[in-house]
Amino acid sequence: MEAAGLEWLLGPMQQLVSWGAAGAMVFGGVVPYVPQYRDIRRTQNAEGFSTYVCLVLLVANILRILFWFGRRFESPLLWQSIIMIITMLLMLKLCTEVRVSNDLNIKRRSFSAADSKDEEIKAPPKRSYLVSRWC
Template sequence: MEAEGLDWLLVPLHQLVSWGAAGAMVFGGVVPYIPQYRDIRRTQNAEGFSTYVCLVLLVANILRILFWFGRHFESPLLWQSIVMILTMLLMLKLCTEVRVTNELNVKRRFFAAADTQDEAIKPPPRRSYLDFDPRHFWHWSSFGDYVQCVVAFTGVAGYITYLSIDSALFVETLGFLAVLTEAMLGVPQLYRNYRHQSTEGMSIKMVFMWTSGDAFKTAYFLLNGAPLQFSVCGLLQTPVCSLERAHKPRKG
């Protein structure tokens, strides 16, 4: 009887907590990148941040959105993917602008062939339409080239999904590909730190927020009955980010 009398308080409180958790899921994933974004703008140096982190998250979240068309999951998780894609594009835009500014004499590289004034004066060497040289991939000189690459990937993956959407095996595999890709988000940064033997330029706050955020996401997935793929992602992603936090090689 007493519990029933408290329903007027418990029900709205439960709803408020649910809304708060959903909001944290949608926007919480972008919070770790705020200190890194501010550091890059302040120092005008993007060398400490691996833009392959952006590539991993763009691929993972595009695949996750496509997975939603085959198996609807909670709306907050869908909106989280959309917000994360926009955030990664902003990070790429800043990193590209800073890198190009600091590399004035470096030859420009493009995802797709384009004519410029300089090329009109001096004929460029013959090359293929798409610059998929492994040495230059994801290291282009214009933000527009990254956008073209993302759009091209989305178009191809979307078309394949459209043709195979009725296959339960394909849909479930797509979901696992999405979350396993996302689980590896810390690997590019870990490799970059190891190769340079330095963590200079990398925001430690970002890595700490990665770890705590992944723990929160895993709990959210389990409590809200999200598809199995999401829980697997959280369980794999947390130790990877913890390793990234612990790995502090000496400065070269």
């Protein structure tokens, strides 16, 4: 008789745990990028952030969404992919803005230093990703 009395509590509890697990799965991949986004925005420095990681995650999540059209899987995984794509696009937007702003500041400083001839500020050398550093 006690087991039948607890069924009214177990059903909603199982549903709540299921929703909580799905929510953790959907938003769990985004959580590490929140402090990184805030740090890049605060310091205006995107040096430690790899845009190649964003590229790989964008490709992987786009492929997962395309796979979903062929063979349906659980919807939390689909939502996770959509949210990760949005997150990666926001991170790329922020990094691009910060890097362009920093490059413009370096060019302005080097231009003004060349005009005043007081001090020479050089822009960092352009790195070519086609040439290996170890050669």
